[in-house]
Amino acid sequence: MHDETQASVNDADKQAQITQIDQDTLQLEQIKHEAQMREVEAERRYAKAAAEFDKGDIDEALMYLRSALSLMPQNPKYHYNIGFLYWKKDLLEVALNHYKLFIRYVPANDKDIEVIKSRIIYFENQLKKRKKPHRR
Numbered sequence: 049m050h051d052e053t054q055a056s057v058n059d060a061d062k063q064a065q066i067t068q069i070d071q072d073t074l075q076l077e078q079i080k081h082e083a084q085m086r087e088v089e090a091e092r093r094y095a096k097a098a099a100e101f102d103k104g105d106i107d108e109a110l111m112y113l114r115s116a117l118s119l120m121p122q123n124p125k126y127h128y129n130i131g132f133l134y135w136k137k138d139l140l141e142v143a144l145n146h147y148k149l150f151i152r153y154v155p156a157n158d159k160d161i162e163v164i165k166s167r168i169i170y171f172e173n174q175l176k177k178r179k180k181p182h183r184r
Contacts, residue, residue, distance in 0.1 A: 090119040094126065106133050124154035128164070135171075140178075144171040 097112035110133050117126040131146035147164050154161055 086119045090116040090123065090126075093119070094129075097129070101133070106136055109133055122153045124150045124158070127153065128160065131164075131167075135167075140171045140175055144168060144175070147171070 093112045093116035097109040097116065100106075100109040100112060110130065113126055113130050113133065117123065117130065120126065127146045127150040131143045131150060134140075134143035134146065147168050150164055151161065151168070
């Protein structure tokens with residue numbers, strides 16, 4: 049009788065483990081789905097930003113890009129483009145910050161990495177010049 053009770057307990061434990069695995073799998077699938085939906089929405093906003101930029105509306109393009117970035121904060125493409133638009137607005141310090149984030153998140157073999165590294169140096173030099181007091 050003891051063996052049957054033990055087997056029954058073992059079966060119940062196994063069933064509980066299987067149920068937990070099923071719940072964990074379902075939760076993981078839900079997390080993946082939500083991440084995919086955030087990415088799709090971020091790309092939709094990125095496309096709107098591109099359309100606004102093509103119309104010449106930098107402020108509206110920035111709004112959509114920042115909105116996309118809020119959904120995918122580690123996306124190097126968004127940082128690259130936000131940096132570019134702030135550069136166009138002559139807000140070099142903000143542009144510099146986004147270019148540095150681009151460098152942080154982009155793969156090491158990205159084709160634009162050297163251009164952006166050069167741009168970072170250029171911006172840093174420009175900002176130093178702007179901060180120097182003018183002599184009379």
